[in-house]
Amino acid sequence: MNERELSELYQQVILQHNKSPRNFGELPEATHKAEGFNPLCGDHFHVALVLNEDGIVSQVKFSGEGCAISKAAASMMTQAVTGKSIADVQRLFGEFHALVTGKLDPEKQSNQLGHLKIFAGIRKFPARVKCASLSWHAVVAALDKKNQISTE
Amino acid sequence: MTTLDFNKIRDDFPNLAITVHGKPLAYLDNAATTFKPLAVLEALDTHYRRGVSNIHRGVHWLSEQATLAYEDVRTKVKLFLNAKDDAEIIFTHGTTESINLVALSLGTFFKAGDEILITHMEHHANIVPWQMLCERQGCVLKVASINDAGELDLDAFKNLLSDKTRIVAFTAVSNSLGTINPIKDLIKLARANGALTLVDAAQAVAHMPIDVQALDCDFLAFSGHKIFGPTGIGVLYGRKLWLEKMPPVYGGGDMIASVTFEKTTYNVAPHKFEAGTPPIAEVMGLGAALSYVSKIGLAAMAAREAELLAYGTKTLSAIPGLKIIGTATKKAAILSFVLDGIHPHDVGSLLDLEGVAIRTGHHCTQPVMKRFGIPATARASLAFYNTFAEIDQLAMAIHKVREVFK
Numbered sequence A: 001m002n003e004r005e006l007s008e009l010y011q012q013v014i015l016q017h018n019k020s021p022r023n024f025g026e027l028p029e030a031t032h033k034a035e036g037f038n039p040l041c042g043d044h045f046h047v048a049l050v051l052n053e054d055g056i057v058s059q060v061k062f063s064g065e066g067c068a069i070s071k072a073a074a075s076m077m078t079q080a081v082t083g084k085s086i087a088d089v090q091r092l093f094g095e096f097h098a099l100v101t102g103k104l105d106p107e108k109q110s111n112q113l114g115h116l117k118i119f120a121g122i123r124k125f126p127a128r129v130k131c132a133s134l135s136w137h138a139v140v141a142a143l144d145k146k147n148q149i150s151t152e
Numbered sequence B: 001m002t003t004l005d006f007n008k009i010r011d012d013f014p015n016l017a018i019t020v021h022g023k024p025l026a027y028l029d030n031a032a033t034t035f036k037p038l039a040v041l042e043a044l045d046t047h048y049r050r051g052v053s054n055i056h057r058g059v060h061w062l063s064e065q066a067t068l069a070y071e072d073v074r075t076k077v078k079l080f081l082n083a084k085d086d087a088e089i090i091f092t093h094g095t096t097e098s099i100n101l102v103a104l105s106l107g108t109f110f111k112a113g114d115e116i117l118i119t120h121m122e123h124h125a126n127i128v129p130w131q132m133l134c135e136r137q138g139c140v141l142k143v144a145s146i147n148d149a150g151e152l153d154l155d156a157f158k159n160l161l162s163d164k165t166r167i168v169a170f171t172a173v174s175n176s177l178g179t180i181n182p183i184k185d186l187i188k189l190a191r192a193n194g195a196l197t198l199v200d201a202a203q204a205v206a207h208m209p210i211d212v213q214a215l216d217c218d219f220l221a222f223s224g225h226k227i228f229g230p231t232g233i234g235v236l237y238g239r240k241l242w243l244e245k246m247p248p249v250y251g252g253g254d255m256i257a258s259v260t261f262e263k264t265t266y267n268v269a270p271h272k273f274e275a276g277t278p279p280i281a282e283v284m285g286l287g288a289a290l291s292y293v294s295k296i297g298l299a300a301m302a303a304r305e306a307e308l309l310a311y312g313t314k315t316l317s318a319i320p321g322l323k324i325i326g327t328a329t330k331k332a333a334i335l336s337f338v339l340d341g342i343h344p345h346d347v348g349s350l351l352d353l354e355g356v357a358i359r360t361g362h363h364c365t366q367p368v369m370k371r372f373g374i375p376a377t378a379r380a381s382l383a384f385y386n387t388f389a390e391i392d393q394l395a396m397a398i399h400k401v402r403e404v405f406k
Helices: A003-009 A012-019 A068-081 A086-100 A114-124 A126-143 B006-012 B038-051 B061-081 B095-109 B128-137 B154-160 B183-192 B240-245 B280-296 B298-317 B344-353 B366-371 B388-404
Strands: A032-038 A043-051 A057-065 A148-150 B089-092 B115-119 B140-144 B165-171 B196-200 B219-223 B234-238 B256-259 B264-266 B322-325 B334-339 B359-361 B377-381
Touching: A003 A114, A003 B344, A012 A068, A012 A114, A032 A126, A043 A068, A043 A126, A057 A068, A057 A126, A068 A086, A068 A114, A068 A126, A068 B344, A086 A114, A086 A126, A114 A126, A126 B344, B038 B061, B038 B280, B061 B089, B061 B234, B061 B280, B089 B095, B095 B128, B095 B165, B095 B196, B095 B219, B095 B234, B115 B128, B115 B154, B128 B140, B140 B154, B154 B183, B165 B183, B183 B196, B234 B240, B280 B298, B298 B322, B298 B334, B298 B388, B334 B344, B334 B388, B344 B359, B344 B377, B344 B388
Parallel strands: A032 A148, B115 B140, B115 B165, B165 B196, B196 B219
Antiparallel strands: A032 A043, A043 A057, B089 B234, B219 B234, B256 B264, B322 B334, B334 B377, B359 B377
């Protein structure tokens, strides 16, 4: 296997999150919810979150089924958005989307991506951009009070 | 035993020699589209270099040549399908348009309560046009079930035929399961019941000989690009009796006999269904593809594919955690599979890095995926030019996928 390309797409961190995703499960006390669906490959996630009185995402969980990329991205998304305001989540989504579509070079342009930078390799696999961004679309839609998104 | 030198045949398809991610390409996505032999590339090139002209229009030499060549391909398709008459061959953009054309045109004769029977294994292209017809005219769509092997339930099919069934539309070969349907029997049953029949031959056309007179079907559709021809060209065969009665779907040039603002009279079939300038170069390419296939022989191709399928089935079945989806007794060279705990999409990406091109997803058959309780499959689909070594390359790559995800 082409080790360099393989490691760009399936980093150990991604494989780890796929195996044991964080914040995976239901969130009955959610204030905001959305469903993300990628009809092309059948990835299907529910994202649920609690927005507290200060307008901060205090809890977020996801459930559903998808490929390793989409599952790991969802898992890391829940970690990244916890404790953030709506505006911050939207900004971070913008940066993440620019990262995976190759419009942002995390080494050269300032950003708040942190660990999410490991998804930079996705830009070389255009067919997988939707996998990486599905849960992000869903969380932004949830905050926007839109309940359903589809990446098709 | 087949007598053709299949290694030599690979030289006819320049695309087979490319590398992907630094690995030799193993192209196992032939159900999506097939590679093109040099003869097809040359036909396209020749048309654009030396023969480019519109058809059925000019009196100049080039236009006459183009018209003759275009109509020659119609004759070639007629012979290929063993239709009775050139007028029964309509050029479309592909199978999808062919089926939509029947639903839009023939469908105008259907009434509320009329029934359309399809099967659970149809491609979306043989589901959605009928659903749209049902919405327009209040017809009812009936779906015959399939069993766990992916074979049509013949009793269910028979039970769903009623005196209200107007048309029965089914695929000859399932694109996601590989199942070969007993189309001759299905047509006989439908006809005995007074229903018309449409055969979706998109997956079948490059893998088995088709004789529309022996089948006795009313309509049959296929795409050029799945039989080593260009994209953007397809065929609808229709029984002349019906084509003569059916109204045109698109209006424009070439489909008319005369036009005034008061009254337009239509051309005869097949021309009344071919409005506007058709994909002329692609028709030339299709003609070259059919000649190529006839030269090799569909029987020889099918025999080779059967050997590849048997080897592929044996090889993949030996991989732990791999399950083949679609295990019909009569199968075309399609190997849909799932791997325990690994999403097909990840399988596809990792195989790609090994130079192995397969399709992953629902294959435009979402109801089939639902039937088997899976979101998607990985699908290797073989053509006569594939090799046993490529199947080994696939198996090796799957072992590596399992390593990465262990």
